[in-house]
Amino acid sequence: MPELPEVETVVRGLRPHLQGAQIMHCWVDWHKVIEPYTAEDFDRLVAKQNIVSIDRRGKYILLKLNKGYLTIHLRMTGRLYISEHLRGMDKWVRFSLKLAPKSFLNFSDARKFGRVQYLDNLDDLNKKLGPEPLEIESSKLHPITSRSKRPIKSLLLDQSRLAGVGNIYADEALWIARIHPLTAAAEIPKRKANTLMLAIQKVLTAGIQHEGATISWYRKPNGESGDSQNHFEVYGKKGQLCSRCRTPINRIVVGQRGTHFCPSCQPLKLGE
DNA sequence: CGTGGGACCTGAACGC
DNA sequence: TGCGTTCAGGTCCCAC
Numbered sequence: 001m002p003e004l005p006e007v008e009t010v011v012r013g014l015r016p017h018l019q020g021a022q023i024m025h026c027w028v029d030w031h032k033v034i035e036p037y038t039a040e041d042f043d044r045l046v047a048k049q050n051i052v053s054i055d056r057r058g059k060y061i062l063l064k065l066n067k068g069y070l071t072i073h074l075r076m077t078g079r080l081y082i083s084e085h086l087r088g089m090d091k092w093v094r095f096s097l098k099l100a101p102k103s104f105l106n107f108s109d110a111r112k113f114g115r116v117q118y119l120d121n122l123d124d125l126n127k128k129l130g131p132e133p134l135e136i137e138s139s140k141l142h143p144i145t146s147r148s149k150r151p152i153k154s155l156l157l158d159q160s161r162l163a164g165v166g167n168i169y170a171d172e173a174l175w176i177a178r179i180h181p182l183t184a185a186a187e188i189p190k191r192k193a194n195t196l197m198l199a200i201q202k203v204l205t206a207g208i209q210h211e212g213a214t215i216s217w218y219r220k221p222n223g224e225s226g227d228s229q230n231h232f233e234v235y236g237k238k239g240q241l242c243s244r245c246r247t248p249i250n251r252i253v254v255g256q257r258g259t260h261f262c263p264s265c266q267p268l269k270l271g272e
Numbered sequence: 273c274g275t276g277g278g279a280c281c282t283g284a285a286c287g288c
Numbered sequence: 289t290g291c292g293t294t295c296a297g298g299t300c301c302c303a304c
Contacts, residue, residue, distance in 0.1 A: 003297060032280095059298080075298050077282080092282090111281045113298065150275070159299080167297055215297065216284075235297090256277075258296085 002059060002074045004133070004164030005207025005228060006218050010080055011056045013221035014105070017082045018051045018063065022100040027086060030094040033107070034116050045118045046070060046097070057122070058129045058163030068120050075113035077217040081106055089223075110217065129163040133200050141200075142193035145185040152188060153181035154255040156200070165200060168213060168235045171260045173199040175234045180268045181252070181259045206231060234260040 002010070023046050028039040037045070049065040056062065061080070063070040072080065079090075083104045087093050095107040095116050107116060119125065131140065144161050145152065155161055156170040165173070174181050176199035179192065188196070212218055212226030215236070220226060229236075233243060237260060238251040247264035 006297080073298080076296070109281095110283065111296090113281065115299095148274085154275085157298085169297090213297075218297075255275095257298095 003166030006212035009212040024098040027096040033094045077111045078109040078114035130161040138197040141197035148185040172203040180266045
């Protein structure tokens with residue numbers, strides 16, 4: 001579910017509730033969510049700490065504590081919200097922080113892919129993640145693409161190259177840039193890579209403005225759906241007509257991920 | 273080192 | 289209605 005715009009929306013929604021809040025205790029229902037720690041050890045690490053700030057890095061949510069960080073990754077079906085009750089809202093709460101004086105930050109996750117980690121610092125995280133797409137210049141994509149023979153679609157999903165782009169926004173950006181998803185990354189000329197980076201920034205920015213895409217599980221922290229799904233051009237639109245050229249949108253599989261594109265606007269041979 | 277494929281999980285949608 | 293199959297917005301791990 002959540003890509004950069006969804007994670008950013010969650011962070012912005014939670015910030016007023018979490019900034020400066022004190023953690024009383026944590027509660028764990030699914031042991032793997034906090035691997036490799038036990039619930040007891042994890043509680044010892046975070047109890048009595050204050051949440052200094054809440055931010056995002058790629059698709060990771062970062063809670064800076066007095067000492068160390070709590071990082072949360074929503075993976076496919078994770079949700080975060082403030083509640084008066086530990087469970088209450090849904091039956092998939094895997095982890096919860098009890099906050100002073102009396103509220104809970106609930107982490108709910110039907111598929112159990114999501115993870116909550118305690119880190120001393122962010123060095124390892126920053127080491128494995130590429131740059132933030134909204135914080136680099138458009139000229140910075142070409143050095144990344146030029147060194148890989150993989151399909152550009154697969155490269156965009158590689159978090160170690162660029163952090164935060166997921167399956168939906170990759171398809172949307174490639175449509176805007178008129179690049180076929182199977183194009184070998186290194187085959188993309190400098191100018192075209194520049195265009196693609198601007199397209200990525202455009203779809204991510206729009207996604208944030210629309211407060212994320214609710215296809216199935218994603219919700220804003222206040223429980224409402226996002227609106228981004230109503231602005232897609234290709235994702236989930238197989239068979240519908242391309243808004244630019246009226247050709248039916250196609251769906252193929254690239255790197256085991258459903259991939260949507262316009263076969264007319266996004267030819268495999270680059271027209272440059 | 274780079275890359276492709278399977279594994280990790282459950283729920284919803286769809287076909288019969 | 290009920291059962292089996294397929295698919296899902298992500299990442300990790302392991303061969304090659």
